[in-house]
Amino acid sequence: MVCDICKGSGKVVCSNCEGKGYFMDRMDYTYYACLACGGSGTGSYYSIPSILKAASKGEIKFGSGWVKCSKCNGTGLLSNDYEFLLSIIKKLLEKKELLQEEINILRNKYNLML
Ligand SMILES: [Zn+2]
Ligand SMILES: [Zn+2]
Numbered sequence: 001m002v003c004d005i006c007k008g009s010g011k012v013v014c015s016n017c018e019g020k021g022y023f024m025d026r027m028d029y030t031y032y033a034c035l036a037c038g039g040s041g042t043g044s045y046y047s048i049p050s051i052l053k054a055a056s057k058g059e060i061k062f063g064s065g066w067v068k069c070s071k072c073n074g075t076g077l078l079s080n081d082y083e084f085l086l087s088i089i090k091k092l093l094e095k096k097e098l099l100q101e102e103i104n105i106l107r108n109k110y111n112l113m114l
Contacts, residue, residue: 001102002072002076002077002078002101003069003072003075003077003091004071004078004087005069006069009069009074010069010074010075010076011065011066011067011074012067012068013065013067014034014036014064015036015067016034016035016036016037016067017034017036017037017063017065019065020034020065021038021039021062022034022060022062022063023035028044029044030042031044031051031062032064033060033061034063034089035063036063036067036068037064037065037067038063039060039062039063040084041059041060041061042060076090085100
């Protein structure tokens with residue numbers, strides 16, 4: 001079943017940098033690359049030209065802003081029966097419609113017609 005956290009993409013917004021990929025100190029224009037989502041390096045630059053120069057030389061690599069989804073381990077899919085069935089039960093209790101994909105799994109794997 002498709003992971004409900006990342007909606008199947010396998011990636012979630014980096015909570016460390018809130019998806020920006022870096023942190024910036026507005027006082028002195030210091031950039032900190034977010035390590036959590038793949039960045040590296042820190043740079044302190046006191047003028048706009050020196051920031052641009054450093055950026056063009058690739059001295060700081062900003063993070064992507066995305067990290068691997070921990071619930072599905074980046075696959076975008078959940079194979080855990082327990083989690084799957086819980087989510088179905090929850091949906092049924094809340095009288096929500098099941099996705100076609102979920103109906104297919106119930107039908108094929110559990111011989112259930114809902
Ligand atoms: Zn996921
Ligand atoms: Zn990040």
